[in-house]
Amino acid sequence: MTTSENDLIRRAQTGDTEAFCELAKGYQRRLYLLALHYCRQREDAEDLSQEVWLKAFRAIGKFRGESGFYTWLRQIAINAFLNHQREKTVMRGDERTNIEWEELETSGDGFALEASLALDGENGMHQQLLVARVMDALGKLTPQHRLMFLLKHRDGMTYEEISREFGCSTGAIKKSLFRAVVKLRQHLGINVGTTDYAPLAANEKG
Amino acid sequence: MHDCQQTQERLVDLLFNELDAGHTSPLLAEAEDCQACREQYQSMVETLQVFDRAAEAASPAGDFWTGYSERLHAMLIQETQTHTFNNPVALAPRGEYQLTMLEDEGLTHRLLAGLRNVARDSRLTWPEFKRDPFGFSKRTATGYGLLAWRFFSQRNVAVAVSTAFVVMLSVVGSVIALEHLRAKQDALAAVGEEQLELVQMIDTEIPPEQKEPEKGAAGMANGKGGGSKPKQEKPQGGGGGGRQEQLPASFGKLPPAVLAPQILPPNPHPPTVAKPNLPVTPTIDADPVLFPPDNRPLPYGDPKSRATEISAGPGTGSGIGTGNQGGVGSGDGGGFGPGRGGNTGGGDRREGGGGAGGGGGGGGEDYNRTFNPKEVTRKAVITSKPEPGFTEEARKNNVTGLVKLRLVLSSSGSVTNISVVKGLPDGLTEKAIAAARQIRFNPAQKDGRTVSQWITIEYNFNIY
Numbered sequence: 087m088t089t090s091e092n093d094l095i096r097r098a099q100t101g102d103t104e105a106f107c108e109l110a111k112g113y114q115r116r117l118y119l120l121a122l123h124y125c126r127q128r129e130d131a132e133d134l135s136q137e138v139w140l141k142a143f144r145a146i147g148k149f150r151g152e153s154g155f156y157t158w159l160r161q162i163a164i165n166a167f168l169n170h171q172r173e174k175t176v177m178r179g180d181e182r183t184n185i186e187w188e189e190l191e192t193s194g195d196g197f198a199l200e201a202s203l204a205l206d207g208e209n210g211m212h213q214q215l216l217v218a219r220v221m222d223a224l225g226k227l228t229p230q231h232r233l234m235f236l237l238k239h240r241d242g243m244t245y246e247e248i249s250r251e252f253g254c255s256t257g258a259i260k261k262s263l264f265r266a267v268v269k270l271r272q273h274l275g276i277n278v279g280t281t282d283y284a285p286l287a288a289n290e291k292g
Numbered sequence: 293m294h295d296c297q298q299t300q301e302r303l304v305d306l307l308f309n310e311l312d313a314g315h316t317s318p319l320l321a322e323a324e325d326c327q328a329c330r331e332q333y334q335s336m337v338e339t340l341q342v343f344d345r346a347a348e349a350a351s352p353a354g355d356f357w358t359g360y361s362e363r364l365h366a367m368l369i370q371e372t373q374t375h376t377f378n379n380p381v382a383l384a385p386r387g388e389y390q391l392t393m394l395e396d397e398g399l400t401h402r403l404l405a406g407l408r409n410v411a412r413d414s415r416l417t418w419p420e421f422k423r424d425p426f427g428f429s430k431r432t433a434t435g436y437g438l439l440a441w442r443f444f445s446q447r448n449v450a451v452a453v454s455t456a457f458v459v460m461l462s463v464v465g466s467v468i469a470l471e472h473l474r475a476k477q478d479a480l481a482a483v484g485e486e487q488l489e490l491v492q493m494i495d496t497e498i499p500p501e502q503k504e505p506e507k508g509a510a511g512m513a514n515g516k517g518g519g520s521k522p523k524q525e526k527p528q529g530g531g532g533g534g535r536q537e538q539l540p541a542s543f544g545k546l547p548p549a550v551l552a553p554q555i556l557p558p559n560p561h562p563p564t565v566a567k568p569n570l571p572v573t574p575t576i577d578a579d580p581v582l583f584p585p586d587n588r589p590l591p592y593g594d595p596k597s598r599a600t601e602i603s604a605g606p607g608t609g610s611g612i613g614t615g616n617q618g619g620v621g622s623g624d625g626g627g628f629g630p631g632r633g634g635n636t637g638g639g640d641r642r643e644g645g646g647g648a649g650g651g652g653g654g655g656g657e658d659y660n661r662t663f664n665p666k667e668v669t670r671k672a673v674i675t676s677k678p679e680p681g682f683t684e685e686a687r688k689n690n691v692t693g694l695v696k697l698r699l700v701l702s703s704s705g706s707v708t709n710i711s712v713v714k715g716l717p718d719g720l721t722e723k724a725i726a727a728a729r730q731i732r733f734n735p736a737q738k739d740g741r742t743v744s745q746w747i748t749i750e751y752n753f754n755i756y
Contacts, residue, residue, distance in 0.1 A: 107368065111361055114361065119350075122350065136363065139364055143371065144371075216342070217349045217350045220346030220350075238308055263308065267336050274339060
């Protein structure tokens with residue numbers, strides 16, 4: 087944490103929104119992308135990441151600087167992400183099946199469309215398809231697995247850190263990560279060649 | 293012994309760099325040796341690579357972040373405002389004094405921003421309201437109720453608000469009570485007062501302070517006087533009256549003066565009969581020469597008085613003043629001033645003469661003295677001036693020169709009081725005096741009256 091960041095944090099703690107926004111600029115990309123991969127929808131990612139910022143703003147008075155700012159922020163984010171999933175499930179109650187079905191239907195296409203705005207040409211088309219497929223595959227993971235995978239792969243957290251966040255053993259984290267990668271691979275249609283798939287599948291069940 | 297399952301489980305560690313440097317190479321070598329393990333590992337790496345490529349592609353373009361920052365900023369501002377409203381101390385770190393300064397913008401800016409917010413809010417909520425008015429109202433009411441409840445359930449807030457209420461209420465109450473009390477007292481005081489009725493408004497202007505009358509003015513019994521009789525004579529007499537009022541006679545003008553018994557004595561009060569069939573003008577019994585007509589818009593009264601309150605004075609027999617008959621002043625009769633029987637000037641009635649040479653106390657000026665030529669309004673005009681002639685002695689002695697005489701051209705037309713200023717010998721001065729006595733002239737005038745005038749004349753004795 088640099089001095090200027092410390093300074094920004096101190097000012098943000100007195101309710102200075104400008105300072106907080108300045109602080110947020112340094113981490114907004116990382117947080118947004120995490121939310122994006124987790125939600126797989128831009129709108130949701132925006133809402134969710136802004137919610138995290140809001141929570142962080144409200145709680146910054148309690149930030150003691152014992153850990154890094156991003157570590158602290160990530161804790162808020164993880165809680166928010168998991169709660170978000172829960173709220174969504176609770177709130178939409180009986181509509182859940184409907185929504186899930188809708189999500190499955192639209193997530194790929196919606197993303198492809200949006201991505202096409204940012205990219206162009208033949209290359210862009212491939213990229214769109216790729217993004218759509220990956221997002222779809224991510225959607226096949228459970229929220230917890232998805233988050234663990236993202237935290238491990240994108241954020242580079244250690245098994246121990248993740249296990250602390252999720253309140254389970256490192257072994258369980260390891261196992262979940264393995265399953266997540268295998269499932270992604272499966273949904274992305276990546277061939278394992280002559281791999282004996284059966285033991286793995288059996289292992290997965292166990 | 294190579295166990296594919298065990299190795300593959302550990303491949304995750306390899307994949308996510310969770311192995312110590314010492315363990316990485318052996319595991320990598322083991323995976324290389326086994327084709328299944330190698331393919332497994334390669335496919336996993338490829339999965340991650342694909343994911344990374346997709347993640348890269350899904351990352352929004354640069355301008356997205358500017359908008360994102362702005363949206364975040366707007367949200368935080370809104371949060372600050374609502375949050376500060378609800379709980380101003382929440383933002384401040386514990387134990388530190390925090391000045392709550394929402395914005396340091398001007399009032400107009402804040403008002404505009406507020407209006408914009410309201411407009412935006414109503415735009416956002418209007419469709420919702422249209423769709424479900426009752427539900428929306430209910431939700432809004434519940435939301436605000438909850439907000440209010442949360443506000444009041446904060447520590448000390450309810451106590452503070454109710455205290456403020458009680459204080460304000462008691463202040464307002466005491467103000468109203470005091471006002472009520474005062475109104476009551478006013479009403480009581482009004483009942484106690486005499487019920488006065490406005491009878492009449494005097495619209496004529498009465499000077500509040502009157503100057504002291506001159507000593508020689510009419511009615512002062514002081515002076516040599518005059519009157520309408522042809523011969524100079526001091527007028528005498530006076531009058532006075534009053535209507536037994538408590539106040540002294542008020543200032544006012546005299547009614548027209550007529551040398552005849554009064555028909556109607558003057559009265560400072562307005563006539564009781566507004567339009568009499570036979571109107572009679574009030575008069576005083578005095579020489580009209582001494583009292584020029586007075587056209588000032590004043591009620592009748594005593595010109596010598598300084599009182600402004602309309603009153604006929606404490607005297608009796610109607611009229612004005614302290615006297616006993618219908619005149620004006622302290623006397624006894626229909627005239628003006630001290631004295632008896634009418635007219636003015638003091639003493640018993642006597643009509644004056646010699647023109648308007650002064651009122652009942654004479655005019656301010658004594659017109660019987662001899663004036664200098666500069667003092668008169670019209671100098672005496674000499675109509676004939678006989679030559680003195682020489683004496684024999686003078687002719688013999690060749691006396692020549694100037695004789696200067698000072699004399700009075702009196703108001704009666706004679707030359708009097710001759711004195712020699714410069715004389716000549718041999719009887720020439722006597723000649724000059726004799727000649728001067730034969731001067732004929734029109735007397736000088738002052739203020740319309742014939743007066744005596746000093747004059748210096750020169751006789752030049754020359755031999756030709």
